[in-house]
Structure formats: structure tokens, C-alpha cells
Amino acid sequence: MSGATKVGIIGLGKYLPEKVLTNADLERLVDTSDEWITERCGIKERRIARPDEATSDMALAAARQAMAQAGITGEDLDLIVVGTISPDTEFPSTACLLQGALGCRPIPAFDVAAACSGFLYALTIAESFIKSGKARRALVVAAEKLSAITDWTNRNTCVLFGDGAGAAVLSAVESGGILSSYLGTDGKHAELITQPAGGSRRPATHETVDKHLHAITMNGTEVFKIAVKTMADAALGAMNVLGVRSADEVDLIIPHQANIRIIQAVAKRVGVSLEGKVFLNIEKYGNMSAASTAVALAEAVESGRVKKGDKVVLVAFGSGLTWGALVIQL
Ligand code: UT7
Numbered sequence: 001m002s003g004a005t006k007v008g009i010i011g012l013g014k015y016l017p018e019k020v021l022t023n024a025d026l027e028r029l030v031d032t033s034d035e036w037i038t039e040r041c042g043i044k045e046r047r048i049a050r051p052d053e054a055t056s057d058m059a060l061a062a063a064r065q066a067m068a069q070a071g072i073t074g075e076d077l078d079l080i081v082v083g084t085i086s087p088d089t090e091f092p093s094t095a096c097l098l099q100g101a102l103g104c105r106p107i108p109a110f111d112v113a114a115a116c117s118g119f120l121y122a123l124t125i126a127e128s129f130i131k132s133g134k135a136r137r138a139l140v141v142a143a144e145k146l147s148a149i150t151d152w153t154n155r156n157t158c159v160l161f162g163d164g165a166g167a168a169v170l171s172a173v174e175s176g177g178i179l180s181s182y183l184g185t186d187g188k189h190a191e192l193i194t195q196p197a198g199g200s201r202r203p204a205t206h207e208t209v210d211k212h213l214h215a216i217t218m219n220g221t222e223v224f225k226i227a228v229k230t231m232a233d234a235a236l237g238a239m240n241v242l243g244v245r246s247a248d249e250v251d252l253i254i255p256h257q258a259n260i261r262i263i264q265a266v267a268k269r270v271g272v273s274l275e276g277k278v279f280l281n282i283e284k285y286g287n288m289s290a291a292s293t294a295v296a297l298a299e300a301v302e303s304g305r306v307k308k309g310d311k312v313v314l315v316a317f318g319s320g321l322t323w324g325a326l327v328i329q330l
Helices: 023-027 034-041 055-070 094-101 115-131 187-192 206-210 220-240 260-270 290-302
Strands: 006-015 019-022 045-048 079-083 109-112 137-145 163-173 177-185 252-255 311-318 322-329
Touching: 006 055, 006 115, 006 290, 006 322, 019 023, 023 034, 034 260, 045 163, 055 094, 055 137, 055 163, 055 290, 079 094, 079 115, 094 109, 094 137, 109 115, 115 137, 115 163, 115 177, 115 290, 115 311, 115 322, 137 290, 163 290, 177 220, 187 220, 220 252, 220 260, 220 311, 220 322, 252 260, 252 290, 290 311
Parallel strands: 006 177, 079 109, 079 137, 252 311
Antiparallel strands: 006 163, 019 045, 137 163, 177 322, 311 322
């Protein structure tokens, strides 16, 4: 292979739990309506993991699918990076559990906590390992069991989230691959989306449990405004690095699926039509944090919406605040 190493995706996988929670089901839990959730968020249903099903179980199922597609076994992997904010336990990491379950050699394996941007952070880390010669094949997984950290009495948040996992195997490729990566954070807004208790700042007590402080809290209106501008800037930033001046030069935008109105506003700023060039699956799954972009990419390829040689922009935004955009040629 000549020139700088190109790193691409050679296998994709996904896993969605069987249980479907519809808006009608939520109407029975909190004071909400199918009409409000559909109009304000674009979500009709989401998947919920079984009580005995943890994040690593979903991650493993998605990983096995991606590895089968890539034609590799656990022994072929040199690195595992998992994007998650709902790991099985604070430690060990979900990536370590995967390393054990997949029968890998004693390779580096770790989680990345970048919330909804986790898949894009993990892809960029894996790309860097391969480019620098530290790894040949890397497994990147984004998996979340958000139902475990959702306050099911709070209508402001419980209608938004779902569970799932997506995975990608990365390797050096002859052409295409990850063409650019644009990541960022703004910790000044850390309080806008957070899990207030359970860490060293506020360890678990009866009070934190009683007050639902182990669940996701969010200032939705503020996050909404920042998300629109930041996701559009990140998508354009990742394209500009390549000298791509217009979204006409890319084939599909795959945005984080947090809210259909955010996606609409981002599409407008980026200069693409929602119908023509934006991948949507929010209606079926809601917001799965890091897993959203991973599952969407797997489905876009599986459904034929993305073909070999197509240029795709992945773009995400979440707690941190974190954001990221990648241009990938499949
Ligand atoms: O993944 C990480 C990034 N996360 C995001 O990007 C999420 C960004 N934020 C959002 O998507 C939106 O802000 C939400 C969907 C969370 C909320 O939509 P909104 O249009 O900003 O609504 P709001 O919070 O301003 O609330 C409007 C009204 C309020 O009622 P009043 O005070 O006007 O009487 C809420 O109490 O809607 C009410 N409301 C609901 N009504 C029925 C809030 N949640 C619900 C609900 N069902 N589930």
C-alpha cells in the first residue's frame, strides 16, 4: 500500500432488543400523548432491553455481526473501543467484557464516555491506532441501555430514549475510508445533560435514589438550540477539511437521532433536503445516544441507501457537551 494508510470499515453490525415500547405505552406511564411525542420529537416507538440484558450483551451481538461481515474472529483483533455512557458497571469497562467474550488476545480494550458522540470518538481513536501502526484491525462498538438510567416518571425525558447497539470493524483499505474527522467539546455546558449522582461528586445514597438522581437530566430547550448550530458547524467543518464546499458532493448525511426538528434544522443549515439526503430511523428507535449513529450507519448500508464508494457524513452531538462529524467513503 502506498502513501498514508487509509482506514475504512470492513464490517458493520447492529442489535436492537425485541421489546418495542410505543407512544401509546408511554401514555399509560406519564402525562403525554402520541401526538406530542410525534410532533415535537418525531419518535413513534423505541426498543427496551430485557432486565437481564446489559449493554455488553447488546454490544456483543452487534460486534459478532460486524466481525462475521468482515470475515474475522476475535483473535484477529488488535483493539476494542466502546462508546457508551451506560456501561454494565463503572468498572471494568464494557470493552474488557467484550475482549473476554470474543476470545481475543490480550489486546488494549477501553470505553470512551463521549455520550451521543461516542461512536464518532471511538471511530477516530481506532483510525489513529491503525494509521500509527499500533493496530491492524479494530472493533468499534457503540452500545447503550439508556432505559436503565431513565427516570420513568419524568415525561420531559422518558419519551426520548431507547436501547441498542451498533458495531464496525476497521482496517487499512486500498481506497476511501475515513476521509476526515472533526471532534470537539465544550465543558462550560456540562450541566445541560447529566447523570447527577452515582459518581465521586455525589455517591449513591438512599436520597439520590429516591430523587431519581441516577437518571439522565436535561435542559432540553437549551440543548436543542446549541445542538442545531453545533451539528451543522461540525458537518460543514468535516467537509471543509476535504475542500468539499457543498453538500452536493456527499451522498448521505447520517445525523444523531435525538429529535426530528433538530435534524430538520441541521439539514437546512447544511443545505440538504431531509427527504433526499438525510438518513432517519428516529421514528423506530428514539435517541440511543452513542448507538444512534452506529445503528443508523449499519441500517443505511444494509438497506442499500449507501453503496460502495458513496461519501457519508456522520454527525453527532451530546452531553459534555461533545460533538463530532466524520466523512467516510464506504
Ligand atoms: O442526545 C443528546 C442531545 N439531546 C437533544 O438533542 C435533545 C434536545 N431537546 C429536545 O429535543 C427538546 O427540547 C425536547 C423534545 C426535549 C422538548 O421539546 P420542547 O419543544 O423544547 O418542549 P419544552 O421542554 O419547551 O416543553 C414544551 C411544553 C411544556 O409545557 P408548558 O410548560 O408549555 O405547559 C412541557 O411541560 O411541552 C410539555 N412537555 C410535554 N408534553 C407532553 C414536555 N414533555 C412532554 C411530553 N408530553 N412528553
